[in-house]
Amino acid sequence: MKNCILTIVMSIALMSAGMTAAEEAPLKLGMIGLDTSHVIAFTKVLNNTEDPNHVPGGRVIAAYKGGSPDIESSASRVDGYTEQLKKEFGVQIVDSIEKLCSMVDAVLLMSVDGRPHLEQVTPVFEAGKIVFIDKPLAGSLEDVVAIAELAKKHNVPWFTSSSYRFYESMQALKATDVGEVRGAISYGPCHLESTHPDIFWYGVHPTEALYTIMGTGCETVTCAVTEQFHVATGVWKEGRVGTLYGLRTGSTPHRVTVFGTKAVVDQDGGGSYAPLVSEIIKFFRSGKAPVNPEESVEMFAFMEAAHESIRRGGAPVSLQEVLNK
Numbered sequence: 001m002k003n004c005i006l007t008i009v010m011s012i013a014l015m016s017a018g019m020t021a022a023e024e025a026p027l028k029l030g031m032i033g034l035d036t037s038h039v040i041a042f043t044k045v046l047n048n049t050e051d052p053n054h055v056p057g058g059r060v061i062a063a064y065k066g067g068s069p070d071i072e073s074s075a076s077r078v079d080g081y082t083e084q085l086k087k088e089f090g091v092q093i094v095d096s097i098e099k100l101c102s103m104v105d106a107v108l109l110m111s112v113d114g115r116p117h118l119e120q121v122t123p124v125f126e127a128g129k130i131v132f133i134d135k136p137l138a139g140s141l142e143d144v145v146a147i148a149e150l151a152k153k154h155n156v157p158w159f160t161s162s163s164y165r166f167y168e169s170m171q172a173l174k175a176t177d178v179g180e181v182r183g184a185i186s187y188g189p190c191h192l193e194s195t196h197p198d199i200f201w202y203g204v205h206p207t208e209a210l211y212t213i214m215g216t217g218c219e220t221v222t223c224a225v226t227e228q229f230h231v232a233t234g235v236w237k238e239g240r241v242g243t244l245y246g247l248r249t250g251s252t253p254h255r256v257t258v259f260g261t262k263a264v265v266d267q268d269g270g271g272s273y274a275p276l277v278s279e280i281i282k283f284f285r286s287g288k289a290p291v292n293p294e295e296s297v298e299m300f301a302f303m304e305a306a307h308e309s310i311r312r313g314g315a316p317v318s319l320q321e322v323l324n325k
Contacts, residue, residue, distance in 0.1 A: 015066060027058040027284055030104035032097060032120050033111025034085060035064035035078035038134055042108065043271045045236060046281075047089045053274035057281040060085070062092045062103045066120070068113040071195060093301075094102040101127035106284040108132050115139035118146050125154040130287060132280045133160040135208070136200045141304040143321060148293050159289035160296050162208035164188070164254065166279055167271025170212055178260025185240040186210035188254030190230050190246025198230060198310065199303040203246040209256050209267075211299045218298065220316045223306035232306035235316075297323075 002115060029046070031039060040057055045053045045062045064084055067078035085091040094100050097120060101107065107129050114136035124131050137160040141312040151158050154235060168318045188206030192198060192209040198291065226229075230246035247253075256267045280291045 003126045013117070018173075024057075026056070027105040027281070028062075028103065029058045029060045029284075030100040030107050030155045031038075031060055031063040031085075031091075031110045032107060033116075033134075034063055034081045034101065035067045035074040036081075036110055036112035036134070037077075037124060038273070039063075039081050039110050040238075042110070043085060043089050043091070045274050045277050048079050051247055053272055055274055055277045055281055060089065060091055060107070060108070062100050064100050066098050066111050066116070068111070068116070068195075071113050071193065074112050081089075091254055096196055097123045098127070101129050103128065104205060106130045106206060108134070109278070110134045113139065114143070114200060116235055117152075118143045121147060122150065125156045125158075128154065128156055130284055131158045132283065133158060135160065135162050136196065137300060138322045139196050141197075141300050141325075144297055144300040145323070148297050151293070154206065154247060157283070157287045157289055157313040159283060159291045159293065161276060161279075161291050163271070163273050163276040164205050165291065166210045166275035167269075168265050168275060169269035169271055170209060170256070173256060173258060173267045175214060175263065176258070176265050178258050178265050179262030181213060181240065181258060181260050182249060183243075183259045184210060184213045184256055185243045185245065186213075186254075186256045187245035187247060189252035191252075192248065197307040198225070199232065199244070199246060199306055200300070202302065203230060203244065204248065204299075206254055206256075207244055207299055207303055209254065210242050210244055212300075213256055213258055214240065214291075216295050216298050218242070218302050220306035220318050221302055221309055222314055222316045225310050225315055230306070232302070232309070234302055234305075282309055302304050 045055045068074040107124050117138050186206045186209045190203035194202035217237040221234045223232040228249045233243040233274045234242045258265050301319040301323050308317045
């Protein structure tokens with residue numbers, strides 16, 4: 001009887017050990033769109049265990065090249081990044097997204113061009129693969145909403161985020177007790193790309209930082225634009241105000257200042273890609289997005305409202321209006 005009980009206990013222990021080992025085995029990851037520096041940066045911290053910022057838990061094993069011939073920063077880099085993935089990290093390059101999905105546990109949609117994201121993510125959702133979508137989420141608010149609705153239809157978890165949201169300095173700022181947050185100013189690079197609405201292309205970074213502090217609830221946006229700046233000011237519920245200073249020329253640092261009932265505090269320092277990659281791996285394991293998709297949709301509605309405000313000569317535009325369109 002004792003031997004029988006011991007055998008059962010040992011079997012349970014071995015099963016538990018096996019389950020733990022399976023849980024800890026690196027996830028097989030696939031990348032779509034090899035035309036951004038993020039492709040190499042993310043793969044380095046995931047695949048290179050000797051990297052000082054190494055993030056365990058996932059390994060990029062396959063990739064789909066993609067690329068946009070009408071965007072110089074894509075067309076001029078996609079071949080180089082593809083070769084680097086193959087030679088330096090042993091990543092297999094496949095000829096279709098469907099093939100990629102059949103090989104991996106989760107997907108990183110990395111294409112620098114937001115316009116093909118809806119088309120590229122559709123077979124990923126259809127395959128039921130959990131996915132992170134790099135910035136910008138899409139090339140239009142219409143596609144942003146379509147991606148969110150398609151994910152709901154297929155019941156597939158997803159999220160998108162700039163690395164700015166998870167910078168160590170940003171998380172320290174967010175954790176600082178300033179009392180009730182009354183407003184914030186976020187400034188950072190806002191270089192333009194003619195294929196995308198004004199702020200979508202690069203202003204998405206400081207906009208993400210602004211939303212990290214302000215959260216959802218913006219109702220109207222006004223925007224002024226010159227050769228040097230995009231300045232978009234949003235009015236949130238209860239009179240909170242958040243302002244984006246998009247810097248297009250000269251020095252383009254990034255920082256957020258928070259105005260609270262107890263204190264006014266500045267972000268101190270920057271950060272790296274590693275915290276975002278770490279959040280992605282946690283998300284792939286848990287299925288729980290660290291950024292609510294509704295917040296991401298509102299953030300792009302903020303940027304679209306700013307774009308519409310420019311077209312109207314700086315008049316205030318409601319987020320609900322642009323979402324209704």
